[in-house]
Amino acid sequence: MVLLAEVVATSREVAATRSRKAKTTAIADLLGRLDPEEVRPTTALLAGELPGGRAGVGWSTLSSLSADPAPEPTLTIAEVGTAIDAVRAISGSGSTQRRAAELTALLGRATADEQQFLVRLFGGELRQGALEGVVVEAIATAAGVPADAVRRAFMLSGRLPATAEAALRGGEPALAEFGLEVGRPVRPMLASPADDLGSALAGAVTVEYKLDGARIQVHRDEDEVHVYTRTLREITRSVPELVELVRGLDCRSVVLDGETLALDDGGRPRPFQETMSRFGSQDPRDLLLHPYFFDCLHLDGTDLVDRPLRDRLDALAKVAPQHRVPAVLTPSAEQAAALFDEALAAGHEGVVVKDLDSGYAAGRRGRAWRKVKPAHTLDLVVLAAEWGHGRRSGYLSNLHLGARDPDGGPPIMVGKTFKGLTDELLAWQTEEFQRRETHRDDWTVHLAPDLVVEIELDGVQTSPRYPGGVALRFARVLRYRPDKDAASADTIEAVRALLPGG
Template identity: 35%
Template sequence: AEARWVVRTVLGAMRLGVGEGILRDAIAQAFLDGPADADAVERAYAVTNDAAVVAETASREGLQALEALDLRVFRPIKPMLAGKADTMADAFAALADDDGVALVETKYDGIRAKLHADGDGDVRMFTRRLEDVSAQFPDVIEATREAVAADRYILEAEVVGYDPETGEAVPFQELSRRIKRKRGVDAMAEEVPVTVHVFDCLLLGEDSLLAESLRDRLAALGAVFDPIADRIERADHRRTADPDAAASFYETVVAGGHEGVMVKNLDATYQPGSRVGYQLKVKSTMEPLDLVVTRAKWSEGRKSDYLGRPYLACRDPDSGAFLEVGRMHTGFTDAQLEEFTDLVEPLIESVDGREADLRPEVVLEVEYEEIQSSPTYGSGYALRFPRLSEIRTDLGPADADTIGTVERLYGEQ
């Protein structure tokens, strides 16, 4: 009962991504030897992503059983996150190994997915928000089953939608329609076909590979993976000790319509949910911001039934608060406005006139002209002419950009 109480007291904060530290310390204090065992609790949560399992294991079986918890098929975990580098040269210099070699991969604009197989023929696809979307992507399931010569595994990949006529990648917003589709799945798969770009192997057989280097994880992947052109492939990459070759690959990727590259350290272990400096993304232009919606206002005229004009907020990782950085006045298509309203209406906490305060859960990718200093918003900054890039249904509030990112971008202008 005590374990369940601990979990319930922080569950609301956990949903917003600000309660992990509170939960870790509470479990360590209540059931173990306090701060000395906090790291063991944090690791157990990272490999299970299940607060109840961690609390109950600590309370009933103790530290040794907690340390034995590990990755398990069909129990998805959070993805390892990437930092941001200003230039290709900076990223390569920071992440090359002792031999001067780094891995450079195309950064795709798709659905980050974990592909699980249990050894009994069941293959499932989970999103970065840990949702099982296997039913919506039968083509991904079939391609994975055909391409992987192993019975039990967890792979990581980016699922990218393509225009069947032009062969060009479609925006994430177009691909995300498949996540929401419950009927007509096969027709939607023909309308927005996908290619699975595999880039990591986290479990093979009975062995968790989280503690292995990226170099060894990729060797394990290569031993069992047989790509199928246009259906499931290895993420396009270069493993090189030549900074000029890495820069040339980056330029080719950007010229091909992708937003940039990921640069990875080959010695890195896998750190679920962490942004630990083992991989950096390099983009070609001033980056958009992923921001949480805190308030919205009912529109006027023919759109008066829809919520729009959202207030946008970045995340303060120290306090867990969301700090507003502006308000978006335009940028929704009619279809996007309807989708946005469907997403935020269940999150209304209070209403004042035509304005609604929202539980901060919906994330928008936002472009803008510049960042200005402003006393109007709690962040101290305001976006000039913010406009919608995408509704990021694959992201949660814990994935939102931080106040530190806003400050950095402000300083770089």
């Protein structure tokens, strides 16, 4: 039986080192001591997540809680899980007060260190997306299985706790039992930045538009259709036009990866925020979404995730040719450049160059998919914001920006910016940031590190001012990315790669 105190101690050990190997060893040691029923909740806690998902508790509630700490650690993982489930089950009139009472009772059974851990856990402050990669490696170490087997099972299950349970229960054979299941979202494959189009064109590739839209994954089994976002959130009820379109394809079952966006009357993409606004609405009004698919992971009973991209594109051409993202197969340098110019002229971001021999490797920014844009952009985490002056008095303005630590630590600050913020964005972020705040001082409101913003910049320079040793040059806000979480933010390595000569 493992106590919460052991998880807290391991979490502290992981946070105290920059060594990925040390983090992996610490987590693996704890996983190796767990009883079978403790694996799922403990894995979630180690990844900074609430077992079972969010519990509907905001920072306003958490900041109002007060309980004397217990003198000695007694809370077990099972007891913490039961308490979290009880908080999650509360709804209806007076739910805020009843959640606060339940949380106060839980904190009253926790030591001071455990209290701090639980408050940060409920507030989302422990949820560092990069920690997933470390936990995956720790699961492999604890179970004595290859890390690639764990990654593949996690890709297909979408659930780290379930993956850990399988690995520790049955090893590699149990992990191999995870397959693509139509109706269960797959963690998406990601593209890494390329310096330029020429350097990305090595080998047999396809070059396709990089659309200024939102990532979607659609699953169909006969007449049943599900639509998911990049973060695996289901939005089926909000996008009836996509459901009907997929239901009309000539197939029995299919899983498609792609993007969707709203177009204006001239066929150009509407602002990204307008596309994203549909994901939280059940009323499409006049703003219709258009899908553009670029991958097919399953078709009529055949799973394709392990097939080379060229085979998956053949399947896509068979099932949805009219909805294929514009692309050129095995182009010459001149053809690739022409498609790049065409994409920009149509109002899109650039192109993605993809290796035709590559399998579908979810969640990893390798070299199989390379994105090429005309300007440098980074997806960074908002760490804090400073109150503005002059015309911006009363608004949270100057953003503190962090890059993802690939070794599972907290985001690494790389700069600040107040440029590119419209009056509308200033008003929105002032309200939104205070809902996400963890603490503040006279000039700055600090946030839970889970809000991603897309930043355009002229480059990067070395600087001792920030922990990462680099600073952004002439950074300006392009837009917020509600379709992404901290796990999707760019790493400190991606920032450093923009250094001159990098």
